[in-house]
Amino acid sequence: MRTAANLSNGEKARITSVDLRHPSARRILEIGFTPGQEIELLNKSFFNDPLAFAVRGTIIAIRKDEAKSIIVE
Amino acid sequence: MKSSQPVVILIGAPNSGKTTLFNHLSGKNFKTVNYPGSTIEYHTSGFQSQFNIDAILLDSPGIISVIPNSPDEEVTINSLFEHPSFGKPDLIITTADASQLSRHLLLVKQLIECGFKVVVAITMNDILKDKSLAIDAEALGKLLTVRAVKINAKTGEGISELLEAVKSSLQEPAKEIKKEVCERWNDSENLIKTFSEIEEIENKVLRPLNPSQEQLEKANKELSSLILQEDENKILPESKTLKIDNFLLHPFWGLVIFFFVMALTFASIFWLALPLMNLVDYVFAFLNHAVIRELGHTWFSDFIAFGVIDGVGAVSIFVPQIIILFLILGFLEDTGYLARGAMLIDKPLSKIGLNGRSFVPMLSGFACAVPAILAARTIPNRRERLLTIFVIPLMSCSARLPVYVLLLSFLTPPDYYWLAGLGLAAIYVISILSSLLIAAIIKRFNNKIIKAKDDSSFILELPTYKFPKLSIVFHNAMISAKAYLSRAGLVILSISVILWFLTYFPDYNPNIPNINKASEEYFQLANSERIENSFAAMIGKVIEPVMKPLGMDWRIGLSLVPTFAAREVFVSSLALIFKVTAKDNQLQVSLISAMRNAKIAGSNEPLFTASKVVGLIVFFIFALQCMSTIAVSKQETGGWRIPLLQLFIYSTLAYALAFITIHGLQLFGIP
Numbered sequence: 189m190r191t192a193a194n195l196s197n198g199e200k201a202r203i204t205s206v207d208l209r210h211p212s213a214r215r216i217l218e219i220g221f222t223p224g225q226e227i228e229l230l231n232k233s234f235f236n237d238p239l240a241f242a243v244r245g246t247i248i249a250i251r252k253d254e255a256k257s258i259i260v261e
Numbered sequence: 262m263k264s265s266q267p268v269v270i271l272i273g274a275p276n277s278g279k280t281t282l283f284n285h286l287s288g289k290n291f292k293t294v295n296y297p298g299s300t301i302e303y304h305t306s307g308f309q310s311q312f313n314i315d316a317i318l319l320d321s322p323g324i325i326s327v328i329p330n331s332p333d334e335e336v337t338i339n340s341l342f343e344h345p346s347f348g349k350p351d352l353i354i355t356t357a358d359a360s361q362l363s364r365h366l367l368l369v370k371q372l373i374e375c376g377f378k379v380v381v382a383i384t385m386n387d388i389l390k391d392k393s394l395a396i397d398a399e400a401l402g403k404l405l406t407v408r409a410v411k412i413n414a415k416t417g418e419g420i421s422e423l424l425e426a427v428k429s430s431l432q433e434p435a436k437e438i439k440k441e442v443c444e445r446w447n448d449s450e451n452l453i454k455t456f457s458e459i460e461e462i463e464n465k466v467l468r469p470l471n472p473s474q475e476q477l478e479k480a481n482k483e484l485s486s487l488i489l490q491e492d493e494n495k496i497l498p499e500s501k502t503l504k505i506d507n508f509l510l511h512p513f514w515g516l517v518i519f520f521f522v523m524a525l526t527f528a529s530i531f532w533l534a535l536p537l538m539n540l541v542d543y544v545f546a547f548l549n550h551a552v553i554r555e556l557g558h559t560w561f562s563d564f565i566a567f568g569v570i571d572g573v574g575a576v577s578i579f580v581p582q583i584i585i586l587f588l589i590l591g592f593l594e595d596t597g598y599l600a601r602g603a604m605l606i607d608k609p610l611s612k613i614g615l616n617g618r619s620f621v622p623m624l625s626g627f628a629c630a631v632p633a634i635l636a637a638r639t640i641p642n643r644r645e646r647l648l649t650i651f652v653i654p655l656m657s658c659s660a661r662l663p664v665y666v667l668l669l670s671f672l673t674p675p676d677y678y679w680l681a682g683l684g685l686a687a688i689y690v691i692s693i694l695s696s697l698l699i700a701a702i703i704k705r706f707n708n709k710i711i712k713a714k715d716d717s718s719f720i721l722e723l724p725t726y727k728f729p730k731l732s733i734v735f736h737n738a739m740i741s742a743k744a745y746l747s748r749a750g751l752v753i754l755s756i757s758v759i760l761w762f763l764t765y766f767p768d769y770n771p772n773i774p775n776i777n778k779a780s781e782e783y784f785q786l787a788n789s790e791r792i793e794n795s796f797a798a799m800i801g802k803v804i805e806p807v808m809k810p811l812g813m814d815w816r817i818g819l820s821l822v823p824t825f826a827a828r829e830v831f832v833s834s835l836a837l838i839f840k841v842t843a844k845d846n847q848l849q850v851s852l853i854s855a856m857r858n859a860k861i862a863g864s865n866e867p868l869f870t871a872s873k874v875v876g877l878i879v880f881f882i883f884a885l886q887c888m889s890t891i892a893v894s895k896q897e898t899g900g901w902r903i904p905l906l907q908l909f910i911y912s913t914l915a916y917a918l919a920f921i922t923i924h925g926l927q928l929f930g931i932p
Contacts, residue, residue, distance in 0.1 A: 200496075208449045212718040215641075217449055218326045219720060220364040222456040226496050230503065231510035235608040238617070238719055240510060242497045245361035247506070247723040249604040251611075254718060 192221075192241065192258035195229035201260035202226050210257035220244040221258050267316040267431055268347045269308075272372065273356035274365050275323030276724040278384030281414040282356055283320045284733075286312070312424050316431070317347060325364070327371045327443045332646075333638040342375075342440045349438055352430055353377045354423075359396050359411070360388040360498070362467070366459045371446060373407060376438040380426045381409040388499055388725075393470045401466040467495075502597075502725040509601055519605050522598070523624075526589050527689060530582055530627070537581035538663065545574030560769055564761060571836065572757025575663075575829050576750045582659040583745055586628040587738040590621075595729030600721055607719050613697055614704030616640055617719050619649040623696070626656030627689075629745055630890040634897050642717045647898055648700055654885045654894075654907060655696035657689050660829040664881050667832050668874050671853055692882055752888060753827045760797070760823050760834050768794035792838065811916075811923055812873055814861050821880075828886040872926035876919040884915035 195201055203225050206213055220243045221227065230247060231240040237252040271286075273279040287306035304320040322337050329335035343349065353372055357365035362383075373379050383396055402409035408426035412419035445451050497503065509515055549566045556562035593599045599621055607617025615623075618640045626633035633653045640646040657665075665688055669681040771790035792798060800822065801815030808818040820834045832852075839855040859868040885891070885908050894904040 206449070211716040212720060213449055214328065214447070214452065215330055215718065215720050217452045217456070218328070218330075218367065218446075219722070220361075220456075222453050224457070224460070228496060231506055231515075232512060233510070233605050233608060234512050234516045236512075237608045238604050240506070240604065240723060242503075244364045245358075245495060246364060246498050246725075247502070249600075249607075249617075249719070249721045249723055251607070251719045254720065 190260050191256045192227060192229070192260055193239070193252050193255035195227075195260070197229055197232065200226055200228045203258055204261055205259045207257040207259065210254065212254050213257060216250070216254060216257065219248055220246075221248075227258075227260070267351040268319065268344070268349075269314075269316045269352045269354060269427065269431075270319045270321060270341065270344075270350040271354050271356070272321055272341065272368070273323060274325045274358070274368060275722065277323065277356040277358045277365055278382075278414060279320070279323065279356045282354070282382060282384070282412065283318070285414040285417065285420060287318055287320075308424075314424060314427060314431075316351070319344070319347065319350070325368060326446065327368070327375065328446050331639060331641040342438065351378065351435065352427065353379050354382055354427065355379055356382045356384050358385045358388075359383050360385050360392070362396065363456070363459050363463045366462065367452075367455065369405065370455060370459060371443070373405060374445075375440065375442045376436045378430050378433065378435065379405075379407045380423065380430050381405065381407060382423055383409060383411045384414070386411050386413065390470065391499065395468050395470050397466045397468055401462065404462045404465060499725055505726050506601075506723070509598070510604070515601075515605060519602055522593070522602075526586075526593075526624075527627070527686075529589065530585055534582040534585050534659075534662075535666075538578050538666070541574065541578045541581065542663075545570055545577070549574075560765065563765065564758075567836075568758045568761030569754075572754040572761075575757055575832065576746065576753045578663050578832075579659040579829060580742060580746065582662055583628050584738050584742045586625075586659070587741040588734060590625060590628075591734040591737050592729055592731075594621075595727065595734055597724040597726045600723050603721060604719075604723065611717065611719070613701040614645065614648050615652075615700055616642060616645040616649070616717065617721065619645060622649055623653060623656055626653040626658060628741075629658050629660070630654050630656065630887060631745070631893050632741060634890070634893045637897070645717060647903060648703060650894055650897060651703065651903060651907060652696040652700050654887070654890055654911060655692055655699065655883070657692040657882070658887075660827065660887070661881055663829055664831050665878060667835075667852065668878050668881075671856055671869065671874050672871060688878065688882060695882065753830060756823045756827060756830050757834075760830070763797040763800070764792050764795050764838060766796060797838070810920060811876060812861075812870075814868060816859075817868070817877075821886075824884075824886040825888075827888065828881065828884075831881075867932075870932040872923045872931045875926060876923035879922045880915045880919040882915075883911050883918060885911040 190201070192201070192203075203221060203223050205223050206216055206221060210216070221241075225243060228242040229239060230242050233239070233249075238249045239252060239255050240247050240249045241255075271279055271283050283304070283306075286308055287304075288309040306318050306320075308314040308316060308318055321341070322333060324334050324337050327338055327341075329338050341350070341353075355369050355372060357369055369379065369381055381402070383398055383401070386396065389395060396411065398409045398411045408430060410419055410423045410426050412423050414420070446455065509518060511518075549570050552562055552566040552570065556565070590599070593602075603617040603620045605617075606620045610617060610619055619637070622633045622636040622640075624633075625636050630653050633656065634650050637646050637649045637653070640649060665685060666681075669684045673680040673684065768791050771787050771794070797819050798815065801819035804818045804822065805815040808814060816838050817835075820831055820838055823830045823834050835856075836852050839852060839859060856869045857867075860866060861868050891904045891908060894907060895901055898904065
């Protein structure tokens with residue numbers, strides 16, 4: 189299963205679902221990572237964590253652990 | 262309580278242009294970005310008189326949903342439904358960024374469904390225009406069943422339409438506001454459903470602009486690129502920000518730049534603030550001497566010179582540093598860089614139980630722990646928030662700077678100014694490292710010290726880069742400095758005055774025989790006599806047993822007592838106590854030479870030696886000596902547990918480490 193955490197810099201993917209068991213799932217959805225949305229991994233921090241994604245016209249930084257709950261095509 | 266005027270609240274996501282709109286409508290400048298440095302308080306004002314709307318206008322910190330995710334958001338959302346002083350709002354103006362419409366419409370839709378009367382102000386239309394897209398505001402309004410207006414608060418474009426919409430909406434009858442409705446979005450399935458409704462709306466209102474000749478030619482050449490680009494445009498922010506991020510968030514260079522920016526921030530605090538602090542020092546020393554020169558030695562002139570003037574001086578001396586740090590922080594924040602800093606530092610901080618969001622509160626701690634602890638509200642996870650609050654007092658706040666400057670200039674020869682600078686840098690590094698170490702240790706002890714469940718997260722929007730409006734940055738720094746002064750200023754001044762009383766009474770008019778009462782010698786002797794029999798000396802002698810192991814006598818002990826209320830008082834209380842005991846015939850004796858000449862009471866041993874002064878520095882690095890910090894820590898952690906633990910742990914640590922330092926250095930032959 190591919191998640192947003194598997195993307196490499198500049199790679200785009202479409203979200204298929206968000207793992208609702210993740211404690212931050214609601215916030216991840218609220219901030220715009222919803223099924224059907226296309227996202228792009230823009231930058232990785234020094235330790236490859238957190239990751240910066242382009243979503244719905246803005247940039248959101250989330251931890252790798254949170255990115256793992258975003259399942260992509 | 263509800264006033265007769267209608268209440269209009271401005272609500273919107275962070276970075277949605279809400280602040281600019283508020284400034285435009287109210288005609289004033291206020292800070293409302295809900296990240297560090299800002300407060301949770303509502304800014305209230307009216308509409309500018311030229312707009313002809315008689316209503317109360319409130320601003321609020323940015324939120325993205327009606328379901329709170331941090332204590333900061335909880336306060337904002339609660340007061341939206343039931344404002345503590347204004348009740349329920351009559352109308353909400355909500356800002357939505359056109360270039361990220363679908364994200365910002367979530368809040369708009371939630372507010373409408375909760376029953377609020379809403380007017381939507383669509384901002385950042387120029388960014389969308391650069392992508393050859395535009396929003397059909399009228400269609401959006403119809404689909405949402407409210408009024409929607411495109412505005413540009415900088416140029417004033419669309420403002421008159423917005424005001425018309427506000428006036429008409431205010432006339433309409435109020436609907437019932439139901440907070441229960443919010444619960445719906447606690448359910449993730451409902452969130453996804455709301456977003457798909459929003460996407461449907463967005464698809465209907467987002468229109469491509471009539472392509473220009475140039476674009477048509479380009480499209481002809483690249484055939485389908487016009488449509489392809491449209492899809493990409495919807496997810497990517499503006500390209501300028503992407504280009505800068507490739508550099509500033511570079512896996513390697515990003516970190517190098519980050520440390521460079523931080524180093525530059527601290528360097529500029531020293532080099533910019535130090536001359537100003539010396540100037541403040543000079544001015545108050547001048548005033549002090551002028552009063553004594555003009556009024557002679559009476560209890561009244563002594564009170565004015567050493568109680569009041571030195572007290573005000575103690576308050577004023579670190580104002581330059583506070584202003585400069587808030588200026589730099591405000592500038593970095595408004596450019597959009599601080600959010601990137603938080604992202605870069607999140608991983609290492611999370612290793613020791615903190616969060617990338619702890620970064621800015623900790624940074625603010627170098628100015629003053631009080632606003633820093635308040636800024637920790639933006640950390641959603643309770644454990645990380647408590648841990649951040651716990652270590653903030655270790656950040657070397659500006660109140661400690663005058664103390665360090667005094668002690669370092671005692672240690673270093675006058676010609677080696679750079680040596681003192683180096684020492685200061687070392688103190689700051691030690692304070693940062695010790696805070697990280699203590700955070701790591703506390704993380705090990707886990708639930709024993711900080712009780713909270715662990716659901717750590719880091720989700721942060723990185724706003725587009727902007728050049729900050731300098732007048733707003735300056736205005737905000739002034740507000741922070743003023744808030745700081747009103748909070749700490751009175752405390753410090755009162756302590757200074759109380760201390761003066763303690764050192765002057767009860768033997769305020771000592772009887773010294775056989776000496777001309779007008780001579781300088783008389784005053785010196787009278788001062789010594791007075792302080793030796795003073796209330797202060799009595800207190801000092803009670804705590805002397807505690808100071809003895811450190812090789813210090815009651816005078817240093819006494820100077821330290823008031824520092825537990827506010828540390829900066831150390832310099833003035835030391836001055837107060839030693840100016841009157843120094844056996845120096847010059848009136849204008851500096852504190853440093855007074856310190857050099859001071860002997861331990863009843864012996865010929867010098868009171869201040871290199872090892873003891875280093876020990877004092879170590880003491881000040883760790884000791885939690887600030888009433889305001891303890892009060893704010895109690896308020897923000899919801900009890901006495903954390904502040905008392907802080908007070909106990911840091912005081913014990915300060916004393917123990919000072920003891921080890923002094924005796925360790927003496928073991929190596931340093932006096």
